[in-house]
Amino acid sequence: MIHPDTELRFINDAVGLGIFAKTFIPEGTIVYVKDSLEIEISPEDYAKHSDQMKEVIEKYSYIDQRGVHIISWDHAKYVNHCCNCNTISTAYGFEIAIRDIFPGEEITDEYGLFNVKHEIPLLCNNAHCRKMVRPEDFDNYYSQWDEKIRKSLTGSDKLPQPLYHLIDEDTKKELELFYLDPENYQSVYRLKLQLNHVSIH
Numbered sequence: 001m002i003h004p005d006t007e008l009r010f011i012n013d014a015v016g017l018g019i020f021a022k023t024f025i026p027e028g029t030i031v032y033v034k035d036s037l038e039i040e041i042s043p044e045d046y047a048k049h050s051d052q053m054k055e056v057i058e059k060y061s062y063i064d065q066r067g068v069h070i071i072s073w074d075h076a077k078y079v080n081h082c083c084n085c086n087t088i089s090t091a092y093g094f095e096i097a098i099r100d101i102f103p104g105e106e107i108t109d110e111y112g113l114f115n116v117k118h119e120i121p122l123l124c125n126n127a128h129c130r131k132m133v134r135p136e137d138f139d140n141y142y143s144q145w146d147e148k149i150r151k152s153l154t155g156s157d158k159l160p161q162p163l164y165h166l167i168d169e170d171t172k173k174e175l176e177l178f179y180l181d182p183e184n185y186q187s188v189y190r191l192k193l194q195l196n197h198v199s200i201h
Helices: 043-048 051-060 137-153 169-180
Strands: 006-012 016-021 030-033 039-041 061-063 069-071 087-089 094-097 106-109
Touching (some): 051 061, 051 069, 094 137
Antiparallel strands (some): 039 069, 087 094
16 A cells, blocks of 8 residues: 555656655655555466466566565556655565655655566666666665665654554564664565575566
């Protein structure tokens, strides 16, 4: 589920739809939680779909560390990539704002954390755009992503968190450990797909 103070808007014919903030969303705010309504497509079920349906799945899903495609039931699936994104996935089952997001600003994400299977060309307007999201991005950038997440998580327990109630109890305990001691931080590398355990066709 995505943050309630967001809305779906048409951007242009090239990009299509995107998600925008309706109100000010401060750094450290949880903007998405993988809740119990999210659609899960196992590697076995994915393989049974037609090529046309596989394209739809690829467009609107991310792949978790188990090799399962996750498709959001709400408009979270329309969040676009930006190489200077303002939200990012964490190892805690949610995405967090890594800087302040202002009303009318597009909510953007880092697709490099989505366990992509092949290169994806980008329509990112950022001056430092990587031009492609690549499977090796996870290994190349995860430590930089961790730095941003750790900074933004610090003090996030003091913010209004409308999605916090959707986080499972085990994750809440992990978060409490982090708030007590930042050395207990869980690296985003925990989200990486272990290919030796999962076969994706």
